[in-house]
Amino acid sequence: MAMMPRMELRQGQSLVMTPQLLQAIKLLQLSHLELQSFVEGELERNPLLERDDVTEGPLRANGGDGPLAVDAETFARSESLNSQEGMENRLGTGLDNVFQGEQPSVARLDTRGADSLPIIGGAYGGSGGSFEEGPDGFESGLTVEASLHDHLSGQLDLAVTDPADRIIGRHLIDAVDDSGYLGEPVAEMAERLGITVARIEGVLSIVQGFDPSGVAARDVCECLSIQLRDRNRFDPAMQTLVANLHLVAKRDFAALKRICGVDDEDIADMVAEIRRLDPKPGRGFGGATAETVVPDVFIRSAPDGSWLVDLNPDTLPRVLINQTYHARVSRAARSDEDKAFIAECLQTANWLTRSLEQRARTILKVASEIVRQQDGFFAHGVEHLRPLNLKTVADAIGMHESTVSRVTSNKYLICSRGVFEMKYFFSAAIAATGYGEAHSAEAVRFRIKQMIDDETPADVLSDDAIVARLKAGGIDIARRTVAKYRESLRIPSSMERRREKVAMAMGSR
Known part of the structure; x- marks a missing residue:
């Protein structure tokens, strides 16, 4: 067969990862501090972008608006106020229909001023007074910790x-x-x-x-x-x-x-x-400054027993495209190089605003599905945590597992029980005895800790005894698994615990 050059027409499909798509994927897994740093860099590089300084309330999954809570104690105090809120702020049974048609899930914003939002501790907390007290301002009261x-x-x-x-x-x-x-x-x-x-x-x-x-x-x-x-x-x-x-x-x-x-x-x-x-x-002395965890999502109970899921606006940097400035510089541009630069800046600005909005929607979707799957935890505590994996959440919201994994990385939510990383709610399944429902590994770990905390010097539980009690409670677990969970909790063996309790009893006498 003769070898000769020739031209052929073929049709095929391929997925091309554009720089914009790669950046959008990267934005998903950034923490709010990393995201703010990235956006600050874009604001410096792109003259068409400007910061949106308008104070807005939390972004809610079902389009409602409500007060912004900032810590677990505030959540607990605010529970008594929930009965005064409208019944339209509902996430419970209607959660499956929240995201139909990919409509923006942040339909309405809380436009009340910053004065209506509770301020707890931090840079704005204190025992009272204002920033204008004294001739030197509040900076005069700051101190530097000696190293x-x-x-x-x-x-x-x-x-x-x-x-x-x-x-x-x-x-x-x-x-x-x-x-x-x-x-x-x-x-x-x-x-x-x-x-x-x-x-x-x-x-x-x-x-x-x-x-x-x-x-x-x-x-x-x-x-x-x-x-x-x-x-x-x-x-x-x-x-x-x-x-x-x-x-x-x-x-x-x-x-x-x-x-x-x-x-x-x-x-x-x-x-x-x-x-x-x-x-x-x-x-x-002055080591590294401890960073306070800022939650990305707020979870609050509604009067009807369902849950309200809000995004924390403080973790969502907002940018605007200055169309007026773009129109002015576009008219003034003469060279092809200037026109290409302005077009590139506009394209980058449009991409960034869309990516930030999509990131907020995705976080809200994943958080809402976590709340739906783990409603027992939010209502009753760790013992009611269910087994959950990335695939379950991904299938429920119509996304890929890798997307859910990126969204839950370095993201936190806050509820009346405290602040938790989103990955905390993904736990392996421990089989139940008989035909019962499987148990979450985290819930089993919590039950083991409770058993050991309730020990007395005369009744220190061995790993075999813990296995027997768990099986009596409907949890089918091996002894090596109990030992692994106990060691992960940094709990010593039964012999070491017995020695310690005896020594403490002797010391108390």
Whole structure:
């Protein structure tokens, strides 16, 4: 057969991931802080975009509007007000028909001013007053938390006068981590500085005498030993106890009594003394600032027993396209390059606004379906959490599992029971005995914790005993699964719990 070039016409289908589609997928899995950072970057790059500063209320799944709640306590207090709301704010039995025809699920917005919204704590909380009090404004009342490094450096300047020792002390302080421990071996530091280990040890002993007690220790044993010396409690028996902390962790008090040569009362006092110490002396100083979790969705009960699902407007950055400015610069554009730039900016702006709206709709859909599937949890608590997977939610709302997975990543909802990550409501199924309904793994884990919390020193449950009780309650579970759940809850074994309860009982006497 002769080989020759020829032209053929073929027809086929393929999915092309445009840059806009890739960005829209990326927006779904961003947290609200990451989303705000992304939108801020777009506002700086695109002259046609501007921030929408109009204060609006929460975005509700069924198009209703209502007061904005901000924490679990406020939700609980607001339950008494729900009876005054209209019966049109209903999500219960009509939830299946909420999203027909892909109409915007955020049909109506709460247009009341910011004064009508409750403000709890944070930057706007406090004991009263206004931002205009005093000549310097509220900034004058702000303080900067001292870091551990600065705290130790100030003490070094007072305690050490020799310039060489001060340099060594600076290096030691720089090697102290946020927990207060020395993060670099002394031998490596001595080699790096070109001095003897003994010289480093001499300055280290000075630094270890600084406040907070136990700082610059190389391990937890040295940290506790320093604190015990400061309290004049580091006798030979306590030295032996600190050297055998692994037995304290195992609660093997019989072995500790034998090694330390003390009786029951003394070992109980010594262990109590150890527990009063601080194993992380540096944590009281300026480490990383703790970020407060801001919920993306509000869940409230309605007067008819159904649930109201609102999006938090504070987590939804809103942008507008300045059409007036676009028309003016379009008329003024002369070169093809300028016209292409303006057209690209308009296209990007339109895409961003549509993507943000679609992201809000998708979050609302997924949250509403989670509430519908897990209504028992919101009404009665963790014990009524049902098994749920991504496919169930995806099939119910007509989306792909990967989309649901992206939506639930780094997203939180708040209800009267607290703040929960959306992924918390997806749990594996534990089979029931007989023909009963399967149980959620999270609900089973909660029941195991309840059983252990209700233990007495005379009746400490083994894993086999927990299995027997769960099977009596209709849960078919293996012993290894109970052990895995117990370890995930950081609960020690029955033997260690029995030792601890006996020791606590002895100490109370």
